[in-house]
Amino acid sequence: MFTVTLKTSGRRFAVAPGETVLEAAQRAGIALPYSCRSGVCGSCKAILLEGACGYPRNPPLALSGSSPARHAVLLCQAVPLGDLLIEAREVTSVEDIARRQLGVQVVGKQQLAPDVIGLLLQPAPGETGFNWLPGQYLDVLLDDGKRRPFSIASGPRADGIIELHVRHVAGGGFTSWVSEGLQVGDSLRIEGPLGTFVPREDSERPMVFMAGGTGFAPVKAIVEHFLALGTRRSMQVYWGARSVADLYLRPLAERWAREASNLHFHAVLSDPEQAAATGLRVGLIHEAVLEDQPDLSAHDVYMSGPPAMIDAGRQLFLNADLPEDRLYYDSFDYAPDVLAMILAGRAGLADL
Ligand SMILES: Cc1cc2nc3c(=O)[nH]c(=O)nc-3n(C[C@H](O)[C@H](O)[C@H](O)COP(=O)(O)OP(=O)(O)OC[C@H]3O[C@@H](n4cnc5c(N)ncnc54)[C@H](O)[C@@H]3O)c2cc1C
Ligand code: FES
Structure with missing residues (x-):
C-alpha cells in the first residue's frame, strides 16, 4: 500500500495495489474533482509534487499539451508507484452524500427535441431515493455490467423524481433503446450521485x-x-x-x-x-x-x-x-468502457 498526501488540507489516504488515486480517495471518503473517469476530459488534473505514477489503464490524453515542468497528473488514471504528495482541489461539499445503487421506474418520457428525450425516473416501490447536489450525474447500469453516465437535470425533490435529458447518439446502444424501445413503466437500475460539477457557494464572483x-x-x-x-x-x-x-x-x-x-x-x-x-x-x-x-x-x-x-x-x-481553479465542467464523453475500446484501437497512444 502507498500513501497519498494532499498538500493543501494535509489529508492522507492509502492506495491499494493497482488502484487509481481517484478510486482510493473515493474509498476514503475524500472528494477530488472528476468527470469522464477515462483520462480524456482533464477535470481530475492535479499537480504531482513528490513521487511517481504509472498509467496502466487508459493513456493520460488530457495531459497532452501540459507543461512538463508542472508535473501534472490525471487522478482518474494515475496509479502510484510509491508514496505521493499531490496538490489537488478538494470538493468537500459532495463528501457527505452517500453513493449507492437503486432500482427506478420510468414515470415520464417526452420528446424534447428531434434527438432528445426527457425522462422522469422514480425510485421503484420499496426503494429509497438518493440525495444529490445540483449538477451531479448518475450511471445507468446495463445488464452486461456496462454503465452509461447522464447528468441529473433537476435538484433533489421531495418525491425523489430524477429528470434526465438523453440525446440519441447515432450508433449508440443505450440511447437508441431509450429513443425507440423504452416505455413508461419500464425499470432501470442506476448508481449515483456521481461527479463534482456542483454549485460553488463560497464565492461572490459573477x-x-x-x-x-x-x-x-x-x-x-x-x-x-x-x-x-x-x-x-x-x-x-x-x-x-x-x-x-x-x-x-x-x-x-x-x-x-x-x-x-x-x-x-x-x-x-x-x-x-x-x-x-x-x-x-x-x-x-x-x-x-x-x-x-x-x-x-x-x-x-x-x-x-x-x-x-x-x-x-x-x-x-x-x-x-480565468484562473483554472474557477473553471468547473462536465464533458459529455462516451462511457469509460467505450473510450477504453476506442483508445485501445489507436496505435501509439499507449506510449503517451
Ligand atoms: C459525466 C457525463 C455526463 C453526461 N450527461 C449526459 C446527459 O445529461 N445527456 C446526454 O445526452 N448525454 C450525456 N452524456 C453522454 C452519454 O453518457 C453518452 O452519450 C452515452 O453514454 C452514449 O451511450 P450509448 O450506449 O447510446 O452509446 P455507445 O454504445 O456507448 O456508443 C457511443 C458512440 O460510440 C461509438 N462506438 C462505440 N464503441 C466504439 C468503438 N469500439 N470504436 C469506435 N466507436 C465506438 C458508437 O457507434 C456511438 O457512436 C454524459 C457523459 C458524461 C461522461
Ligand atoms: S480525465 Fe480524469 S475525470 Fe476526465
Whole structure:
C-alpha cells in the first residue's frame, strides 16, 4: 500500500495495489474533482509534487499539451508507484452524500427535441431515493455490467423524481433503446450521485454558464439552485446548439431572465441559416462568451456539453485570464468502457 498526501488540507489516504488515486480517495471518503473517469476530459488534473505514477489503464490524453515542468497528473488514471504528495482541489461539499445503487421506474418520457428525450425516473416501490447536489450525474447500469453516465437535470425533490435529458447518439446502444424501445413503466437500475460539477457557494464572483446541447441538463439544475437561493450574483447563461429545435427548453431559460434581473440568457446557433431564420445569434458558443466577456479574471465559469466544446472553452477561457481553479465542467464523453475500446484501437497512444 502507498500513501497519498494532499498538500493543501494535509489529508492522507492509502492506495491499494493497482488502484487509481481517484478510486482510493473515493474509498476514503475524500472528494477530488472528476468527470469522464477515462483520462480524456482533464477535470481530475492535479499537480504531482513528490513521487511517481504509472498509467496502466487508459493513456493520460488530457495531459497532452501540459507543461512538463508542472508535473501534472490525471487522478482518474494515475496509479502510484510509491508514496505521493499531490496538490489537488478538494470538493468537500459532495463528501457527505452517500453513493449507492437503486432500482427506478420510468414515470415520464417526452420528446424534447428531434434527438432528445426527457425522462422522469422514480425510485421503484420499496426503494429509497438518493440525495444529490445540483449538477451531479448518475450511471445507468446495463445488464452486461456496462454503465452509461447522464447528468441529473433537476435538484433533489421531495418525491425523489430524477429528470434526465438523453440525446440519441447515432450508433449508440443505450440511447437508441431509450429513443425507440423504452416505455413508461419500464425499470432501470442506476448508481449515483456521481461527479463534482456542483454549485460553488463560497464565492461572490459573477458567474458564466455555458451549455452545449444536452449540456443544458446540469446547468439547469445549478442555475435553478442559485435562483432558489435568491443569489444577487450576476448569471450569464449561454446555450448553444445547431438549430433552434435543439434549444429544447428555451422558454424556461427566457422565463428565468424575465423573473431575475441578475440573469441574462443568450441563445447561440451554429447553423447560419437557422440563425437568420429565427433572428438568434449565430456562431460558436465559446466565441460568443468571449465576445461578451473578454476578461474572465473575476468570474466563476461552469460549462457542460460535447467534448469539443469543452476543450475549446477551456483553452480560450484560460487565455482570457480565468484562473483554472474557477473553471468547473462536465464533458459529455462516451462511457469509460467505450473510450477504453476506442483508445485501445489507436496505435501509439499507449506510449503517451
Ligand atoms: C459525466 C457525463 C455526463 C453526461 N450527461 C449526459 C446527459 O445529461 N445527456 C446526454 O445526452 N448525454 C450525456 N452524456 C453522454 C452519454 O453518457 C453518452 O452519450 C452515452 O453514454 C452514449 O451511450 P450509448 O450506449 O447510446 O452509446 P455507445 O454504445 O456507448 O456508443 C457511443 C458512440 O460510440 C461509438 N462506438 C462505440 N464503441 C466504439 C468503438 N469500439 N470504436 C469506435 N466507436 C465506438 C458508437 O457507434 C456511438 O457512436 C454524459 C457523459 C458524461 C461522461
Ligand atoms: S480525465 Fe480524469 S475525470 Fe476526465
